[in-house]
Amino acid sequence: MNTTNYDIVILGGGCAGMQLMYQFIHHAQYKGESILILDADKTYLQSKSWCFWHTNDVHPYQSIFNTTWNNLTIGFPNEMHESVIHPYRYSFIKSEAFFDFHFDEIKHNPSVVYSNDAVLSIDKDANQFIIHTNKGIVTTPALYSSFWNQQQVSKETNLFLKQQFYGWEIHTEKPVFNASSATLMDFTIEQTQGVNFAYVLPYSAQHALIEITGFCSKDYSIEFFESVLKKYIESNWHCSYRIIKTEQANIPMTNFAFKRFTNEGAIAIGTAAGMVKPTTGYAFNRITRDSILLANHFFNKEIPAEFTHTRFKFYDRLLLQLLKFSPAKALHILMQLFRRVSYKHVLRFLDEDSSLFQEALLFAKLPKKDFLKQVFKHGNNS
Numbered sequence: 323m324n325t326t327n328y329d330i331v332i333l334g335g336g337c338a339g340m341q342l343m344y345q346f347i348h349h350a351q352y353k354g355e356s357i358l359i360l361d362a363d364k365t366y367l368q369s370k371s372w373c374f375w376h377t378n379d380v381h382p383y384q385s386i387f388n389t390t391w392n393n394l395t396i397g398f399p400n401e402m403h404e405s406v407i408h409p410y411r412y413s414f415i416k417s418e419a420f421f422d423f424h425f426d427e428i429k430h431n432p433s434v435v436y437s438n439d440a441v442l443s444i445d446k447d448a449n450q451f452i453i454h455t456n457k458g459i460v461t462t463p464a465l466y467s468s469f470w471n472q473q474q475v476s477k478e479t480n481l482f483l484k485q486q487f488y489g490w491e492i493h494t495e496k497p498v499f500n501a502s503s504a505t506l507m508d509f510t511i512e513q514t515q516g517v518n519f520a521y522v523l524p525y526s527a528q529h530a531l532i533e534i535t536g537f538c539s540k541d542y543s544i545e546f547f548e549s550v551l552k553k554y555i556e557s558n559w560h561c562s563y564r565i566i567k568t569e570q571a572n573i574p575m576t577n578f579a580f581k582r583f584t585n586e587g588a589i590a591i592g593t594a595a596g597m598v599k600p601t602t603g604y605a606f607n608r609i610t611r612d613s614i615l616l617a618n619h620f621f622n623k624e625i626p627a628e629f630t631h632t633r634f635k636f637y638d639r640l641l642l643q644l645l646k647f648s649p650a651k652a653l654h655i656l657m658q659l660f661r662r663v664s665y666k667h668v669l670r671f672l673d674e675d676s677s678l679f680q681e682a683l684l685f686a687k688l689p690k691k692d693f694l695k696q697v698f699k700h701g702n703n704s
């Protein structure tokens with residue numbers, strides 16, 4: 323069997339694998355190190371809409387932003403509340419544009435190879451990783467991995483919920499959407515199991531992505547999603563429409579302690595490294611930040627540190643417990659959060675960029691009793 327050596331191997335060419343490759347090849351210290359990306363599952367073929375908030379600073383993916391909104395809307399019973407989110411903006415990238423952008427980078431860089439060979443096993447000796455694929459053996463001193471096992475994670479924690487969503491990109495016969503604002507959470511839809519809300523990304527007055535989302539440990543059926551989605555579109559916009567695309571997904575919401583290193587000793591990236599914020603499902607920006615950090619470590623010959631337990635993990639756990647054991651209270655807290663705290667402060671808190679003082683001000687506006695009860699009731703359950 324032939325053996326090939328690469329300076330860097332990345333397992334998984336998804337959101338995290340591609341972003342990491344991009345940070346390596348655009349790093350000031352990059353000198354043409356060879357990089358292999360291995361991805362047998364071709365998940366990139368599944369269309370996704372990635373959204374995130376960011377400040378006005380230059381963003382690495384600005385050139386492929388599809389739409390950017392300055393305002394966000396939250397839907398409360400009897401009121402849709404729209405607000406400017408300055409200094410943030412909310413942007414949307416189509417996964418097709420994201421992958422075209424990265425495959426173009428690969429095409430123009432002869433040191434980067436993308437392969438659909440399947441990984442069979444991974445060994446390690448004193449100097450390198452030995453990766454057995456269906457086509458041969460690959461060796462590397464630097465291995466990054468976005469592979470993870472959802473079944474194993476869900477077995478090892480008692481707090482495993484899913485953010486499930488189902489939506490349609492639609493084109494309406496007449497202009498009906500307010501294209502100046504994306505609706506982050508519209509809680510006016512029927513609440514069944516878990517916490518449910520609608521999410522609306524209006525690309526223009528006649529074109530939008532509308533999704534129904536549920537935070538829950540049980541699975542929702544497609545029939546449930548379709549019926550709520552149809553009702554939501556009919557009751558809000560009363561017009562006929564054409565479905566262009568369907569989007570459906572399942573994002574883990576868990577307090578599982580993802581580790582910086584995999585069992586084989588590779589550096590975990592993306593979902594496998596816990597980059598999905600457990601209580602929101604957002605990961606894109608966290609992956610960007612982590613990729614920048616990991617590329618810096620590599621070129622400075624530093625070993626990344628193991629993750630530490632932060633106060634944000636504690637807050638996430640409290641909200642996950644509420645979502646799992648008392649969804650009605652979790653819904654109440656989420657609504658109070660957006661009603662009483664300005665959206666920019668909520669976004670900063672969700673980005674884990676707030677100070678302890680700012681968090682104290684934010685918590686002071688929430689129903690404390692529900693949170694405190696959670697601490698005492700399930701405090702030792704994680």
Ligand SMILES: Cc1cc2nc3c(=O)[nH]c(=O)nc-3n(C[C@H](O)[C@H](O)[C@H](O)COP(=O)(O)OP(=O)(O)OC[C@H]3O[C@@H](n4cnc5c(N)ncnc54)[C@H](O)[C@@H]3O)c2cc1C
Binds near residue numbers: 369371440441571
């Ligand atoms: C539909 C959807 C919409 C989302 N929207 C947002 C959003 O708007 N904003 C946001 O911040 N986050 C969002 N997320 C969450 C998060 O950004 C994504 O899940 C992101 O893709 C995670 O990156 P990743 O690289 O860890 O996983 P992926 O992008 O899924 O990439 C993993 C790659 O590894 C490959 N792979 C995995 N296991 C194996 C294996 N055993 N063998 C071979 N290949 C393998 C897969 O083929 C895949 O290409 C969304 C997630 C989904 C599913």
